[in-house]
Amino acid sequence: MKKPKVAFFDFACCEGCQLQVANLGEDLLDILDTIDVVEFREVMTEKWDQGYDVAVIEGSITNEHAIEKIKRIRERSKILIAYGSCATIGGVNGMKNDFELNEIEAHVYQENAKHFKTVPTMAVSQVVKVDYFVNGCPIYPPEFITVLKCALAGLPYHVPDNVVCVECKINENICMYDKGVTCLGPVTKAGCNSWCINNGNVCYGCRGMVSNPNENSAKDVLSKYNISLDLIKNKMNMYNKCRELNKNEKDKS
């Protein structure tokens, strides 16, 4: 059987998600056995000029050049996977949208700001159709392998739509609210095995908000500690600012 052609691309990001892939260690070799990686700029000089069976996209779309490039990749790809918060929800890059573009460009680049234009940070799916999502900043490696396998087999993958608290309780962590600090677990999509809380930190919401926080959030946690949903929704902007772009579009239509 011919091996599927897989290509990796990166846009505005820290390249941490592709490192997570490299960190799979020898498991990576098993995956490489079943696919044909035709482009992966960070580790390969080779380039490919035909179609891709699967394109794996990291990073956010932040300028016109990137918009054009991601559209071209989409045209050439049968399946497109967005991986990492930068790609799936805009991630930390979205904080830029808290500022006026001209102002933040001038702040960082001063008189040189005019040399280039950026656009508000967008998640990949806000520009082109995305077939599979692997959330997280960085991605949780076991989930990435599952999604890649689903994509290669043509099976659907459903991102869990319950909240981090569910996993956190299974892991028997003491709730951060009991320690007097705010945690975004009650509104954040599960799937990371409550990674940060297991390590004594709080959840920052990197996997994105559950689709309907009024229904799907951990109401027991919220009511037990008397926390308003709005308060923690506000804190979600570190990773989830880009979701507002969808809302604005809806307002317009």
Next chain:
Amino acid sequence: MKKINLNVNVEYLTRVEGHGNIVVNVKEGILEKCELQIVESPRFFEGMLRGRSIFEAQHITSRICGICSCGHTLASIQAAEDALDFTPSPQTIKLRKLLLHYEMLDSHILHIYLLVAPDLLGVKSFVPLIDTHGAVVRRALRMKKTCNDVCDILVGRHVHPISAIVGGFTKLPKEKELDEMLKYLKELRTDMDATIELAKTLVFPSFERDTEYVALVSDDSEYPLLSGDIGSTDGVRMNKKDYKKITNEFIVPHSSAKHTRLSRGSYAVGALARINLNFNKLHPKAKELATLLGFNNKVTNPYLNTAAQLVECVHCLEDSIKIIEELKTTGIDYSEEIVVGLNENKKIPVKAGSGVGAVEVPRGILFHHYEIDDKGIIKNANCIIPTGQNINNIECDMKKLVPEAIDKNKEEKDITLLLEMLVRAYDPCISCSAHFLDVKFVK
């Protein structure tokens, strides 16, 4: 230089972190253009930090770079604690040193094996090496994974550490975990020895250009990575607070990426700079290897930065083992475990101030600088990344390399490869450097 024409245009340089182009034009023997252009999409971290709490700075700036996430974390924490006048405990400092060693090992191994070795073995990437050098690739991935695993144990994960924050650690390694890390590291020694043997057989291009090397220096006997003054091989020594006098950022028209210079036209940071300044403080085992590779005298061949990284791998591995053994003897004080979050419990007193962090990360010295108000809100942030400091030096190397290569009758494709290898030798992290610097899109 011979009166020939040469056009080198490497678009989207591969096997480096981030995006850059090499452009060289020689017309009738005259070097008209010799540039390393940065084409990364900027992410505006310094702008985005404004208005955020100083207790979020580590979490956010760690995301500047996946490879140096622990380095950014440590520089960020140091700058924040400096601004808050907070002094970390000796135990915390020890664990931070361990974390920095892990990152150094991880990053250097990735660079040596996956990014540089293919050049030296004459292939385009590590992928064909799976068939021809299967054992080597497996060893590389195994070593990489070990570094990653010990990081997981210490801080939750390597890419964007979880438990290392302002004030200390949210989770301290259990006795069992210390044993586990120690076991992994001791096992790593076998692969490290094999790596050294492999490295001895590799031939690096010969090229010399003397430059000023800059790294942390100190008066004690420890190889300085986490703290110290800023020093140079031209005799400069300054407090980290004066970092701006060192970096002297200036704008050049061609890429308007901010460049840096100190006592002469350019300076270099990174493993080679550190060893040129602190050779004597290396762990004995690392020093032995360094002597064998000729580092006991100042080395001015930039291609040897990769060899210097290998020496540091040995140093960091041996020193990590030493640190863990010490921790096992003294025992860990778990009462130091902290819960901070956004400092909602006011665990750490907040005041207005300004703080600088200067940390040796894999690619060289990294500076973070924050100004905060009396509520701990960031008013201004500045980050100066190693690659930003090296770009100017790389271009100076290129300007000497190209005429020399032409006079040696090298063909265009060989010159192109030499240039790519030169840039790669510096292990540039363009995804880092350009987040704060100006960028020109070259289409």
